[in-house]
Amino acid sequence: MKQFYTFIRKEFAHVLRDRKTLLILFGMPIVQILIFGFALTNEVRNAKIVIYDQAQDVASQQLISKIEASRYFDIAYAVMDRAGIEAAFRKGDIRLAVIFPQGFNNDLLHTHHAQIQVIADAADPNTATTLTSYVTSIIQDYMAAQEPYQITPQIRYLYNPQLKGAPNFVPGVMSLVLMLVCVMMTAVSIVREKETGTMEILLVSPFSPLMVIISKAIPYLLLSLINVTTILLLSTFVLKLPINGSIPLLFAESTLFIITCLTLGIFISVKTSSQQVAMLISLMGMMLPTILFSGFMFPVENMPLPLQWFSNIVPSKWYYNIVKAIMIKGLGFSAIWKETLILAGITVFLLFVSFKSFKIRLS
Amino acid sequence: MRTIRFLLQKEFRQIFRNRSILAMVLVMPVMQLFILPLAANYEVKNINLAIIDNDHSSYSQKLISKITASGYFRLTGYVFSYKEALHLIEQDKADLLLEIPHNFEKNLVREDHGQLFVAVNAINGTKASLGGVYLNSVIRDENNDIRLQLVEPVRFQSQPVVEIASSNWFNPYLDYHLFMVPGILAILVTMIGGFLTALNIVKEKEVGTIEQINVTPIKKHHFILGKLIPFWVLGNVVFTLGLIVARVAYGIVPVGNIFLLYGFIWVYLLAVLGFGLLVSTYCDTQQQAMFIMFFFVMIFILMGGLFTSIDSMPDWAQVVTKFNPVSYLIEVMRMIVLKGSGIRDVLPKLGVILIFAIVLNAWAVVNYRKTN
Amino acid sequence: MIKTDKLTKRFGNFIATNEITFEVEKGEIFGFLGANGAGKTTAMRMLCGLSTPSSGSATIAGFDVYKQTEQIKKNIGYMSQKFSLYEDLTVTENIRFFGGIYGLSNQQLKTKSQQLLHDLGLEKEAKKLVGALPLGWKQKLSFSIAVLHEPKIVFLDEPTGGVDPITRRQFWNLIYDAADRGVTVFVTTHYMDEAEYCNRISIMVDGSIRALDTPRNLKNTFNAASMDEVFYALARSAKRSE
Numbered sequence: 001m002k003q004f005y006t007f008i009r010k011e012f013a014h015v016l017r018d019r020k021t022l023l024i025l026f027g028m029p030i031v032q033i034l035i036f037g038f039a040l041t042n043e044v045r046n047a048k049i050v051i052y053d054q055a056q057d058v059a060s061q062q063l064i065s066k067i068e069a070s071r072y073f074d075i076a077y078a079v080m081d082r083a084g085i086e087a088a089f090r091k092g093d094i095r096l097a098v099i100f101p102q103g104f105n106n107d108l109l110h111t112h113h114a115q116i117q118v119i120a121d122a123a124d125p126n127t128a129t130t131l132t133s134y135v136t137s138i139i140q141d142y143m144a145a146q147e148p149y150q151i152t153p154q155i156r157y158l159y160n161p162q163l164k165g166a167p168n169f170v171p172g173v174m175s176l177v178l179m180l181v182c183v184m185m186t187a188v189s190i191v192r193e194k195e196t197g198t199m200e201i202l203l204v205s206p207f208s209p210l211m212v213i214i215s216k217a218i219p220y221l222l223l224s225l226i227n228v229t230t231i232l233l234l235s236t237f238v239l240k241l242p243i244n245g246s247i248p249l250l251f252a253e254s255t256l257f258i259i260t261c262l263t264l265g266i267f268i269s270v271k272t273s274s275q276q277v278a279m280l281i282s283l284m285g286m287m288l289p290t291i292l293f294s295g296f297m298f299p300v301e302n303m304p305l306p307l308q309w310f311s312n313i314v315p316s317k318w319y320y321n322i323v324k325a326i327m328i329k330g331l332g333f334s335a336i337w338k339e340t341l342i343l344a345g346i347t348v349f350l351l352f353v354s355f356k357s358f359k360i361r362l363s
Numbered sequence: 364m365r366t367i368r369f370l371l372q373k374e375f376r377q378i379f380r381n382r383s384i385l386a387m388v389l390v391m392p393v394m395q396l397f398i399l400p401l402a403a404n405y406e407v408k409n410i411n412l413a414i415i416d417n418d419h420s421s422y423s424q425k426l427i428s429k430i431t432a433s434g435y436f437r438l439t440g441y442v443f444s445y446k447e448a449l450h451l452i453e454q455d456k457a458d459l460l461l462e463i464p465h466n467f468e469k470n471l472v473r474e475d476h477g478q479l480f481v482a483v484n485a486i487n488g489t490k491a492s493l494g495g496v497y498l499n500s501v502i503r504d505e506n507n508d509i510r511l512q513l514v515e516p517v518r519f520q521s522q523p524v525v526e527i528a529s530s531n532w533f534n535p536y537l538d539y540h541l542f543m544v545p546g547i548l549a550i551l552v553t554m555i556g557g558f559l560t561a562l563n564i565v566k567e568k569e570v571g572t573i574e575q576i577n578v579t580p581i582k583k584h585h586f587i588l589g590k591l592i593p594f595w596v597l598g599n600v601v602f603t604l605g606l607i608v609a610r611v612a613y614g615i616v617p618v619g620n621i622f623l624l625y626g627f628i629w630v631y632l633l634a635v636l637g638f639g640l641l642v643s644t645y646c647d648t649q650q651q652a653m654f655i656m657f658f659f660v661m662i663f664i665l666m667g668g669l670f671t672s673i674d675s676m677p678d679w680a681q682v683v684t685k686f687n688p689v690s691y692l693i694e695v696m697r698m699i700v701l702k703g704s705g706i707r708d709v710l711p712k713l714g715v716i717l718i719f720a721i722v723l724n725a726w727a728v729v730n731y732r733k734t735n
Numbered sequence: 736m737i738k739t740d741k742l743t744k745r746f747g748n749f750i751a752t753n754e755i756t757f758e759v760e761k762g763e764i765f766g767f768l769g770a771n772g773a774g775k776t777t778a779m780r781m782l783c784g785l786s787t788p789s790s791g792s793a794t795i796a797g798f799d800v801y802k803q804t805e806q807i808k809k810n811i812g813y814m815s816q817k818f819s820l821y822e823d824l825t826v827t828e829n830i831r832f833f834g835g836i837y838g839l840s841n842q843q844l845k846t847k848s849q850q851l852l853h854d855l856g857l858e859k860e861a862k863k864l865v866g867a868l869p870l871g872w873k874q875k876l877s878f879s880i881a882v883l884h885e886p887k888i889v890f891l892d893e894p895t896g897g898v899d900p901i902t903r904r905q906f907w908n909l910i911y912d913a914a915d916r917g918v919t920v921f922v923t924t925h926y927m928d929e930a931e932y933c934n935r936i937s938i939m940v941d942g943s944i945r946a947l948d949t950p951r952n953l954k955n956t957f958n959a960a961s962m963d964e965v966f967y968a969l970a971r972s973a974k975r976s977e
Contacts, residue, residue, distance in 0.1 A: 018648070018651060032661070047672075090698065095674070112524060118530070120530070144503065150477070158485055283558070285391075366836050574817070576836075578783050578784070580805055
């Protein structure tokens with residue numbers, strides 16, 4: 001046991017000595033929370049649009065004032081033909097153009113039918129559809145308000161009444177940060193000892209190889225728990241997103257996920273022999289898939305089936321669901337036992353496989 | 364000049380000798396480009412819907428069949444109480460629940476007004492608001508049909524109608540891949556170029572070979588050029604592979620001038636490699652270099668407009684994106700590839716990237732010390 | 736060839752090298768001795784232009800260590816303590832690379848690398864990766880590459896660490912050959928038998944030079960039978976160690 005402490009002390013010394021890395025390790029979650037919390041939004045806001053009012057009559061002015069009242073747009077008025085619009089799209093100056101044809105009010109009064117043209121720069125399909133649907137619903141709501149037999153749906157947004165981004169991304173950032181820190185740090189620090197040859201020294205010591213590896217992982221477990229705490233504090237006090245469920249349960253599940261990630265790091269380190277390879281694998285192979293498949297950026301159910309299957313072996317997906325359930329929905333263990341079991345399963349599997357190939361290497 | 368030739372020879376030899384890195388550098392981006400755009404899809408469809416119909420009237424039945432026929436929704440539960448429906452949402456089996464109250468039809472006909480209750484799982488705000496918008500539009504449609512039945516045709520005809528003719532340029536079918544592929548390619552080129560350069564130099568520091576170089580009369584800028592050129596070439600190879608994948612897998616052919624695209628990438632790679640160099644001059648171990656690179660690349664990606672629109676960011680964040688080379692590349696890629704923007708549209712951005720390239724490389728050269 | 740006057744390097748409060756003053760003649764083999772941490776490597780790095788001195792002055796082949804480091808670099812060869820050829824390049828590739836960046840012509844590169852391979856008996860290994868060579872051969876190769884461009888002075892930082900006695904002997908033969916060609920050799924070592932091979936030696940303790948003379952004179956002065964005893968007599972007083 002004493003030897004074990006010695007090893008862990010040595011690992012801590014390594015980790016704590018490298019100030020630059022340490023700064024990044026602790027800075028990363030903070031910066032991510034701040035970026036996601038204050039800079040990124042999926043909502044479309046301040047979109048630059050152009051209104052070309054050829055009519056300049058009562059009806060067009062009324063509708064335009066409705067559009068102006070919306071906070072989604074940053075409106076410019078200009079005389080623009082199709083070529084002009086296309087040029088502005090090419091330059092990236094505007095995202096949408098709304099054109100009222102000449103005699104708009106006239107048409108409306110006499111033929112009861114008038115047309116508005118809405119042209120979107122669909123190079124970004126998301127923004128294009130959202131903007132088009134905003135304009136459409138502003139106009140339709142205005143027109144419909146004057147009709148009889150109204151059906152009004154009363155919409156209630158559960159868990160997140162103001163449709164903020166935080167409830168979605170805080171769990172996402174947690175899984176992203178933990179995944180990256182644990183996988184990359186363990187993988188690289190083990191491979192580094194292999195590369196510099198110190199691993200051999202450790203392995204010939206009377207200490208079991210398994211213990212060597214475990215002692216390398218423990219500092220990162222503690223660092224990661226600190227990161228979890230930082231993220232939770234930031235989200236509670238800076239983003240005003242309270243934890244609805246049990247905090248001990250959240251920490252227990254986080255510890256499980258951290259261990260999963262550490263074993264993944266160990267697995268990578270066993271399979272590779274140079275730091276650069278280990279880094280590229282943990283980076284290219286972990287970062288983008290974590291962002292994509294955990295489901296916090298893009299809905300998993302829209303992906304092609306094979307990718308949906310694949311998402312099931314991405315540990316961060318399960319952790320993301322767990323955190324969402326505990327933190328946001330305030331549910332208990334009974335709602336997440338399945339996810340917990342899967343994470344535990346992945347961990348045991350990775351441990352088993354890496355330990356096996358580790359032994360093969362030694363003999 | 365001869366010195367550079369020797370340096371280049373050495374770098375290329377080392378690159379080609381290390382097959383596992385080379386393979387990874389070439390294969391990984393290709394694989395990622397094949398897979399990621401399939402996954403990165405914001406389009407919201409298959410919204411899981413639970414319905415509580417307390418009315419059981421002909422109108423409520425019609426409304427339900429209209430909603431399920433719309434294509435956006437998948438009816439996953441037909442339950443009898445709000446509590447049951449909420450439970451479905453808790454288990455993620457439903458995203459949205461629609462409650463049709465008792466006497467819905469009666470109220471609509473007699474009192475000119477019918478109420479519906481909708482509850483949305485809003486943890487994912489985008490999905491929630493889009494789901495709400497879709498449901499709203501289906502309901503509005505149904506509302507019009509009902510009105511047609513209830514109001515005498517003559518009176519109804521007199522109601523003015525505004526038709527909205529919407530068109531989507533550059534991407535008429537709203538294909539999400541068209542949008543994501545150029546952006547993801549931009550990220551991949553950045554990551555490969557930046558990381559390899561930074562790691563390569565720091566590796567020489569870690570192994571000690573840089574010491575041997577530093578006692579030679581080699582000029583600083585020669586040494587740095589000798590490092591930049593190979594990775595610049597590699598970056599171009601990755602980019603070209605990416606364009607091929609975009610074409611083969613997604614049928615994306617740049618609408619604009621391909622030479623303009625390459626011209627931009629050439630300057631851009633200089634900037635990114637310069638950044639990698641700069642990071643390497645501040646680091647002693649590969650682990651450090653990787654983490655510092657990673658930290659910045661992560662910020663670059665998040666603040667680069669790949670996933671979320673820069674226009675929607677608050678002002679301070681938009682200012683930050685002005686210092687983010689990745690945001691320029693993503694934007695320019697989309698401009699040239701999708702919209703066919705010309706040199707005049709791209710020129711201001713090219714100018715900024717050129718400044719980045721010059722500043723970063725100059726900084727790196729100054730900061731790279733042969734003597735301490 | 737080498738001339739220093741009160742050359743000093745400080746790292747914060749720590750004085751790594753304290754006012755060292757000495758001269759080395761052309762063609763001389765100068766042994767630079769000292770216990771671990773005595774400041775040998777720091778001194779050598781200053782002389783090679785890898786590190787700027789804090790105070791004092793020095794000239795190498797007539798060039799100033801403050802202002803003319805690039806001229807110095809043209810005139811010296813250096814072999815560091817840590818093996819620093821490219822392990823993922825072959826023997827020939829390393830020779831051509833280092834020869835090339837010192838500006839040897841293609842013709843020179845060709846004849847010189849053949850000569851070198853022949854002298855070291857490495858013809859068969861020419862196409863092998865350097866990383867695959869045994870340590871002794873790596874060291875000999877490093878040395879030969881360090882003098883490939885015929886520098887006026889070659890600096891060797893513990894060149895024979897970890898190699899067997901036979902290889903060490905062979906290594907010293909290479910050093911003598913170089914000295915015969917007029918190359919000044921500046922070498923640090925821990926092996927006292929090697930110290931005997933030098934024309935003159937200096938012994939550093941705690942950052943200062945405590946003794947400087949021929950091995951024979953030193954033994955006489957300290958009334959010692961071997962260099963070992965001389966070294967112990969001086970190094971015992973050391974206050975710092977690694």
